[in-house]
Amino acid sequence: MSYHSVEAxxxxxxxxxxxxVTERGRSPRRERxxxxxxxxxxxSVAIWLQRAAILxxxxxxxxxxxxxxxxVIGASMTETAYAVFPPQGLTWHWYAMAIRDSDYYGPGLLxxxxxxxxxxxxxxxxxxxxxxxxxxxxxxxxxxxxxxxxISTVRVLALSPVMFPRIVTAVALLTVFISLGLDGSVVSIxxxxxxxxxxxxxxLVEAGLANAPDHMRxxxxxxxxxxxxxxxxxxxxxxRTGIGAAFAIGFVISxxxxxxxxxxxxxxxxxxxxxxxxxxxxxxxTSDLSAASGIIAVGTVGLxxxxxxxLAVLRRSxxxx
Amino acid sequence: xxxxxxxxxxxxxxxxxxIVATFLVPIVKLLSGSFGVGDAKEGLxxxxxxxxxxxxxxxxxxxxLRISVSVLAICISIGTPYGWMMSRTRGARRGxxxxxxxxxxxxSEIVIATGWLIMLGRNGVINDLLAALRITKxxxxxxxxPAALIAGLSALLVPFVxxxxxTAFAGIDSNIYRAAASLGAARTRMAVSITxxxxxxxxxxxxxxxxxxxxxxxxxxxxxxGGRVFTMPVDIYSKYLVLYDPMVGGALSVILLIAVAVPLAxxxxxxxxxxxxxxxxxxxxx
Numbered sequence: 001m002s003y004h005s006v007e008a009x010x011x012x013x014x015x016x017x018x019x020x021v022t023e024r025g026r027s028p029r030r031e032r033x034x035x036x037x038x039x040x041x042x043x044s045v046a047i048w049l050q051r052a053a054i055l056x057x058x059x060x061x062x063x064x065x066x067x068x069x070x071x072v073i074g075a076s077m078t079e080t081a082y083a084v085f086p087p088q089g090l091t092w093h094w095y096a097m098a099i100r101d102s103d104y105y106g107p108g109l110l111x112x113x114x115x116x117x118x119x120x121x122x123x124x125x126x127x128x129x130x131x132x133x134x135x136x137x138x139x140x141x142x143x144x145x146x147x148x149x150x151i152s153t154v155r156v157l158a159l160s161p162v163m164f165p166r167i168v169t170a171v172a173l174l175t176v177f178i179s180l181g182l183d184g185s186v187v188s189i190x191x192x193x194x195x196x197x198x199x200x201x202x203x204l205v206e207a208g209l210a211n212a213p214d215h216m217r218x219x220x221x222x223x224x225x226x227x228x229x230x231x232x233x234x235x236x237x238x239x240r241t242g243i244g245a246a247f248a249i250g251f252v253i254s255x256x257x258x259x260x261x262x263x264x265x266x267x268x269x270x271x272x273x274x275x276x277x278x279x280x281x282x283x284x285x286t287s288d289l290s291a292a293s294g295i296i297a298v299g300t301v302g303l304x305x306x307x308x309x310x311l312a313v314l315r316r317s318x319x320x321x
Numbered sequence: 322x323x324x325x326x327x328x329x330x331x332x333x334x335x336x337x338x339x340i341v342a343t344f345l346v347p348i349v350k351l352l353s354g355s356f357g358v359g360d361a362k363e364g365l366x367x368x369x370x371x372x373x374x375x376x377x378x379x380x381x382x383x384x385x386l387r388i389s390v391s392v393l394a395i396c397i398s399i400g401t402p403y404g405w406m407m408s409r410t411r412g413a414r415r416g417x418x419x420x421x422x423x424x425x426x427x428x429s430e431i432v433i434a435t436g437w438l439i440m441l442g443r444n445g446v447i448n449d450l451l452a453a454l455r456i457t458k459x460x461x462x463x464x465x466x467p468a469a470l471i472a473g474l475s476a477l478l479v480p481f482v483x484x485x486x487x488t489a490f491a492g493i494d495s496n497i498y499r500a501a502a503s504l505g506a507a508r509t510r511m512a513v514s515i516t517x518x519x520x521x522x523x524x525x526x527x528x529x530x531x532x533x534x535x536x537x538x539x540x541x542x543x544x545x546x547g548g549r550v551f552t553m554p555v556d557i558y559s560k561y562l563v564l565y566d567p568m569v570g571g572a573l574s575v576i577l578l579i580a581v582a583v584p585l586a587x588x589x590x591x592x593x594x595x596x597x598x599x600x601x602x603x604x605x606x607x
Contacts, residue, residue: 053402054402054405054406055406057399057402057403058402058403058406058418060399061399061400061402061403061421061479061483062418062421064399064475064476064479065421065422065424065425065476065479065480066421066424067436067440067476068432068433068434068435068436068437068440068476069424069428069432069433069436070436071436071439071440071446072432072435072436072439075439083435083439084439084444085439085440085445085446086446124335125335125336125339126336128332128333128335128336129332129333129335129336129337131332132328132329132330132331132332132333133329133333135326135328135329135332136326136329147326150330154333154336154337157337157340157341157345158336158340160340160344160345161340161344164348164578165533165536165537165554165574165577165578165581166537166539167537167539167554167557167558167574167577168348168351168537168574168575168577168578169344169347169348171351171557171561171570171571171574172347172348172350172351172574173343173347174561175347175350175351175354175567175571176346176347176350178567191343194339194343195339195340195343195344198336198339198340202336252427255429256427256428256429256430258429258430258431258539258540259539259540259554262539262540262558263558263561263562273429273430273431273540276429276431276435277431277540277543277544280431280434280435280438280544281543281544285435285438285439289435290435290439293431293432293435293436296428296429296431296432297428297432300424300427300428300429300432301424301428303427304420304423304424304427308416308420
């Protein structure tokens with residue numbers, strides 16, 4: 001809000017000054033200058049207070065968002081056996097233990113595999129869907145009305161998994177998997193992840209496909225390229241940033257998913273987040289658990305920094321090139 | 322690549338089949354099952370809903386609603402100033418502010434919940450700090466209370482208010498304020514009649530996302546509630562998997578669905594899909 005006040009104050013000053021100089025002259029203004037300075041001082045104090053308040057809120061938000069991550073990483077370096085912050089002493093012992101501990105490997109591998117496979121499947125069917133929808137959209141005006149209905153229905157359908165609360169999806173899926181006798185199988189978790197991350201992947205893939213303009217594809221085809229050749233040589237290279245981003249976001253969301261995995265977990269289908277979730281719930285917080293969380297936290301921050309840097313590099317190269 | 326309508330339909334079909342078979346069918350089954358469709362013993366009935374709404378579950382719904390409304394209030398009152406700050410910042414500082422917002426979205430809920438678990442404990446940082454400042458004499462039990470849930474969920478969900486409002490603030494043409502000032506509008510008047518209407522859409526869409534995610538959050542309420550605070554999702558889990566009562570679990574999830582959907586429909590007439598697409602693609606596009 002202080003921006004408005006700055007603007008308003010500046011405006012008021014301008015309004016005050018212009019007639020003073022031109023019409024009223026300088027002397028009447030001098031007489032009131034004490035009050036004017038006081039008022040101006042009051043305004044600037046008010047602006048300053050507002051600014052300070054907003055700055056304070058900003059820092060509070062930042063602290064609230066980063067705080068938990070810092071605490072997790074800090075607590076994992078304590079020398080005590082239970083997680084405590086600020087850490088007492090500094091040691092990497094718990095990290096070594098978490099890495100050596102083979103209990104994490106099964107869930108970790110399962111999570112990794114499921115996220116890769118579900119993101120890959122989703123990206124593939126999302127590309128197919130995006131291309132199909134685009135063709136209908138392009139020709140809608142000239143053709144029939146039911147095409148428009150088709151597009152909006154498919155779109156709502158594609159985005160629907162994200163509109164339902166996860167827990168409702170989880171309950172619905174579990175009911176069906178139990179009746180099919182599939183509960184506790186890897187397939188059930190894979191199917192759930194494919195459903196959950198599809199809307200995110202679809203939105204980004206569609207944005208990526210918009211980067212491959214229709215006229216380029218048509219000129220390729222008019223030069224005699226086959227449909228598959230056009231796809232591999234024109235569409236895919238042009239849309240690869242969006243598609244890559246879709247895959248990455250889908251992977252990140254999938255590997256962090258807890259709610260649905262907790263519902264669908266069986267003895268052989270404990271993913272890494274579920275493993276940590278169960279451990280945090282069942283026992284007092286030990287330092288090696290905090291270290292495992294710390295590894296995930298550092299991994300996330302690292303992944304984000306890498307993404308930001310690669311995006312910046314990409315942007316720079318696209319500017320110069 | 323694809324030329325005719327039926328070819329396009331073929332191209333769309335894998336996605337449609339996957340979503341209908343593995344999402345739509347289970348949801349429809351859940352909805353109809355909670356009314357007793359396909360139930361040999363009872364037949365069509367509203368009995369499960371009656372059981373759910375007369376028992377202690379009603380309290381859990383109220384707990385969920387209270388927590389969600391508090392989180393919503395906190396997210397709006399601190400997320401909006403943050404969004405405003407972000408819209409006034411440029412360069413590396415803006416990048417840092419954006420990064421801070423993206424951290425909780427990208428990192429696992431478990432990690433964040435663990436962090437709050439360490440902070441809020443009897444020997445945690447916050448109690449240490451309060452004792453050091455001589456505000457409290459004895460450590461307060463903050464863990465496993467609704468307040469702990471509110472803190473954890475707000476920290477997770479603030480970005481969904483801060484991100485859309487920051488783009489809305491950045492999109493306001495400052496000439497409007499000049500025009501208003503030249504017409505003699507006071508600052509409060511400008512805030513009410515210019516700023517508020519212009520960020521209204523962003524606020525509403527952010528608020529509806531926060532509300533929906535808060536009502537259906539499961540992992541954080543379980544960890545920070547420690548079996549003492551029962552929200553709807555925690556209740557659904559215990560009914561369904563601990564007590565193994567799928568029909569009541571199903572009816573509860575239908576009630577949760579209604580409790581989420583009705584305010585959302587009132588909130589955003591424009592539909593949430595557009596805003597969703599907006600905040601997913603925005604970080605990339607900026």
